Amino acid sequence: MRTSPVGSRRMSTTATDKISQAASRRSPYRVVQRVILPLEADSDSIPLYVDAGTTSVDPRTDAARAQGTAGPAVTGETVQSSDFRGRFSTVVRPGSRMSFATYFNAFPASYWRRWTTVGSVRLEVTVSGNGTLIVYRSNAKGAQQRVESLAFEGRTPHVFDLPLTPFGDGGWYWFDIVGGVEGALLEGAHWAVPDAGGKRGRxxxxxxxxxxxxxxxxxxxxxxxxxxxxxxxxxxxxxxxxxxxxxxxxxxxxxxxxxxxxxxxxxxxxxxxxxxxxxxxxxxxxxxxxxxxxxxxxxxxxxxxxxxxxxxxxxxxxxxxxxxxxxxxxxxxxxxxxxxETVDPWRFQPRPAHEDMELGHDFARSNLRTTPWLHRRADxxxxxxxxxxxxxxxxxxxxxxxxxxxxxxxxxxxxxxxxxxxxxxxxxxxxxxxxxxxxKDDLVGWQAYFHERNRVIATLLHSLYDRGGRVLRESSYMDVKHLISMQYYSEQGRLTALRDVLAGPDRLHELLGTRLAEIRSLATEYSDAQFRPDLDAFPAPQRHKPRNKGRGVHQPARIALAPWAAKTVLRQTLRPVAEGAAERPQTFIAHQDARWWRLAQYDSAIVSNAEGTAASWYRRDPRQLRAMLAEAMGLHRRLLTEWPRLRRSYQDAAPRLASFEAWEDTFRRHAV
The missing domain is CATH 3.90.550.60 (Spore Coat Polysaccharide Biosynthesis Protein SpsA; Chain A)
Structure with missing residues (x-):
């Protein structure tokens, strides 16, 4: 690791960037990641580019956040967008710390270590004013380690050569700038890797x-x-x-x-x-x-x-x-x-690449430095x-x-x-x-057809298990959930999907241009698929006794789930619809509350959509439920029985279906 000057003439951000690009084409190093600022100075995404204040990574943070007890990620310092001087340059105020341990500006060292031929990275930082420049790295557990610290005065470009050897399982590089008594200006920075005449792809x-x-x-x-x-x-x-x-x-x-x-x-x-x-x-x-x-x-x-x-x-x-x-x-x-994301081989469903991941992670609440799981490489x-x-x-x-x-x-x-x-x-x-x-909620509505059909097809092609692991069992569970939730339109799409899977792979190209319109045309037959933007377009809900003596509806315990579901299916199949429920809904249910075990308690309900733009009327129909449930059971029995034949059929057909020749024919048929 070394530090060296690379020039002394002050340049504008644009000029510096153009010279950097030209130099990278000539030098044995190639710029692979520039330090950048938001395209819009007032952007809500600033925490993805620049962070402020001092902090340390605490492995307990994730657990505390899950319990709702985690405090602020950093000190009270904040980044002010007025300090930005364009796409690549920013002021660091006297006495403040600006960190580039952020999503867009830290260097993902473990990914370059694992997947590329690169063995080291060069950080080049051009600063002016006075202050301190500090280079850090982290390990796979998120522990922060100081690599180099130096004071600067005037315009002082610096180069740091950093090895990638320690990043076998995870970790990042980044740098912080602490403003001195006069403050500092980051004029530009980038990460570059050795490149002795390597590939320049287009x-x-x-x-x-x-x-x-x-x-x-x-x-x-x-x-x-x-x-x-x-x-x-x-x-x-x-x-x-x-x-x-x-x-x-x-x-x-x-x-x-x-x-x-x-x-x-x-x-x-x-x-x-x-x-x-x-x-x-x-x-x-x-x-x-x-x-x-x-x-x-x-x-x-x-x-x-x-x-x-x-x-x-x-x-x-x-x-x-x-x-x-x-x-x-x-x-x-x-x-x-x-x-x-990975594909769970047993369930054949997407899942996080490792169990520590937090879906929907907010960098404004917990930055890179305070979130240990972000430092572990995700394969x-x-x-x-x-x-x-x-x-x-x-x-x-x-x-x-x-x-x-x-x-x-x-x-x-x-x-x-x-x-x-x-x-x-x-x-x-x-x-x-x-x-x-x-x-969105694309598990209901017309997209339910594509979710069901394509998951089963992908399982037939790539499952490690003779009968697709848990896929068919979960598919049958989903049928029951849709049916007892009065989502008959979604279930009709799923049944059509299973029929299409059983018909084999040869019609997949043919169905590209027709199946969507056919599925969507069925919406007129099911009230749960007919949306109205105004709740007053529906009859007012009828007054009824609150469920469970006012205690509300709760999800059944896991141990009681199977007998509860069986009892619910039997009740919905045999019991007549409550008096008046066909003419007036029993309740209004917001989308976030429309869980299958709650919907199953009603004979009639107005349910809003995920976007909050409209609602539809769910109405229980015992005859519809019985017919669809019987067909779903029969289709799943056929799939289980015919799985080996279908698997061979789809695997044999896949190269032909994905071929340029097959797609050329499809493009011709759908030319505009």
């Missing part, structure tokens, strides 16, 4: 969109405004599957003129995320220029620096690697939705296609997505890639903002 970006032209145009504008992204960009492909087109948005002609022939709009019918992303992969591979395709969802807010970090990491990967970014909550910018099975880089050589070998429309296409693709020897990495420091799943 990428195509593929955005799949359906009737979100405003979001999509904003992403295009963000890419267009990022110099470093344009340097690696071959094509920006917009796969537009909607009726409200991006090219018709105000402002599109200007951004199209700036990007020129690198911006391509591809119109096709709506064949879902798998159809849109497959088209993006297909176009990029056929063009033959790009080393990578970066898949982006349409309804996002993008941190453009993430894209260059994905490419840099992939360039140094030991083998071709899928590299994904994390997803933050668009409406609560400091909340990380998930840090890394994943897949990354969501809100942002994922895929090497084109992987696509050439294993094909495109399976024709699943939506749900499980991203997980299935990574599982398939892993079988071929290509891992997936969810890279900290590469992230975007997206509507969080908590603001």
């Amino acid at each position: 990428a195509s970006i593929a955005i799949t969109t359906f009737n979100r032209p405003d979001y999509c145009l904003r992403t295009i504008e963000t890419v267009c405004g990022a110099d470093t992204v344009r340097e690696i960009l071959d094509d920006l492909l917009v796969i537009d599957q909607g009726t409200q087109n991006v090219a018709d948005e105000e402002g599109y002609p200007e951004v199209a003129a700036r990007l020129g022939d690198r911006l391509r709009i591809v119109r096709q019918g709506n064949i879902g995320g798998s159809g849109g992303f497959s088209r993006g992969m297909y176009e990029a591979v056929r063009a033959g220029r790009s080393d990578y395709v970066i898949l982006l969802d349409d309804d996002i807010v993008l941190e453009p620096e993430s894209l260059t970090r994905l490419v840099a990491f992939a360039d140094f990967a030991r083998r071709p690697t899928l590299v994904g970014g994390h997803m933050f909550d668009m409406y609560n910018r400091t909340v990380l939705h998930t840090f890394g 994943v099975d897949y990354n969501g296609w809100w942002m994922t880089l895929i090497p084109t050589e992987v696509i050439r070998e294993i094909g495109l997505s399976l024709p699943l429309f939506i749900k499980w296409d991203d997980a299935e693709y990574s599982l398939r890639a892993a079988k071929a020897g290509y891992p997936t990495v969810s890279l900290p420091g590469a992230g975007l903002w997206h509507i969080a799943w908590g603001d």
Whole structure:
């Protein structure tokens, strides 16, 4: 480790950045992560970029927070956005401490140590004024360790060469600046790695969109405004599957003129995320220029620096690697939705990469330094296609997505890639903002069909167990939950899904353009799928005696769950609907309270949706319940009996279904 001056002339942030980029192309070091500040100075996401005050990592913090007893993460110091001097520079006030132990600015050393050929990282920091510069690292348990501390006076650029050897299981590097009596100015900083003539990959970006032209145009504008992204960009492909087109948005002609022939709009019918992303992969591979395709969802807010970090990491990967970014909550910018996911092999459901993870972690409440689990490396099975880089050589070998429309296409693709020897990495420091799943409920409604069908298909293809582990048992439990919750529309979709699985893989491409419309057309037959924005559109709830003598409804204990469920099914199957319940609801239930064991206690209820924009009327129908329950039991029996045959059938068909030839035919049939 050493410290050395690299110049003395004061430069503007823009000039410094351009010289840094040029130098990185000539020098034996390549900049892989610049220290950045928010694109918007007043952004709610400031804690993801800059932190303040002193703190220490306490392994007890997570437990205290879970019990609601954890105090503030740091001292009373706060970051003031008025101190920012652009994208790369900020003032550090006299006597205050500014820490870059943050999601976007700390260096995820353990990921570079595990997945790349890199053995060390160089930190270059240019500061002026006076104060102290301190470099830290952490281990996998989150313990903070001081690496180097030095005082500076005047304009003093410094270089620190830091080994990656200690980061086998986890850990980060970062630095803090403490302002002296005059304060200090961070002029710029970056992390660079040794690069003796290494790979300089280029990428195509593929955005799949359906009737979100405003979001999509904003992403295009963000890419267009990022110099470093344009340097690696071959094509920006917009796969537009909607009726409200991006090219018709105000402002599109200007951004199209700036990007020129690198911006391509591809119109096709709506064949879902798998159809849109497959088209993006297909176009990029056929063009033959790009080393990578970066898949982006349409309804996002993008941190453009993430894209260059994905490419840099992939360039140094030991083998071709899928590299994904994390997803933050668009409406609560400091909340990380998930840090890394695996597929539970027994249940074949997504789960956190390790048991310590806190879903929906808020960096505004607990920063990187005070959250031990964030320091442990998370090795994943897949990354969501809100942002994922895929090497084109992987696509050439294993094909495109399976024709699943939506749900499980991203997980299935990574599982398939892993079988071929290509891992997936969810890279900290590469992230975007997206509507969080908590603001949706896609397990009910038309999406229930795709959840059920595609989970079973992915299990048939990749399960380690002869009969798919626990999948069919859990699937039958879900049928019961939907039915006793009076969610008959969702259950009809699930039954259709199981029938389609049993019909075999040959119709999957054919169903891409038709099944969604067929499922949605059934909504008119079920009151639980007919939404009204105004509660006054429904009859007022009838007065009734409170449940359990006013004590309310409670979830049955685990030990009593099976007999309780059996009793509830029997009651709902045989007992007539309560008098008047068909004409007037018995209660109103807010979405967050609409748990299956609560809904099961009523014959009629108005239930709001997850978005809070509308509500629908759930009504118990014993005849409907009996018919659907009987069919569900029969379909699950067939699946269990025919599983070995179906497994062979889907595994044999998968390469053909994912082939360029099969998708070319589908693209032709859905041309616009």
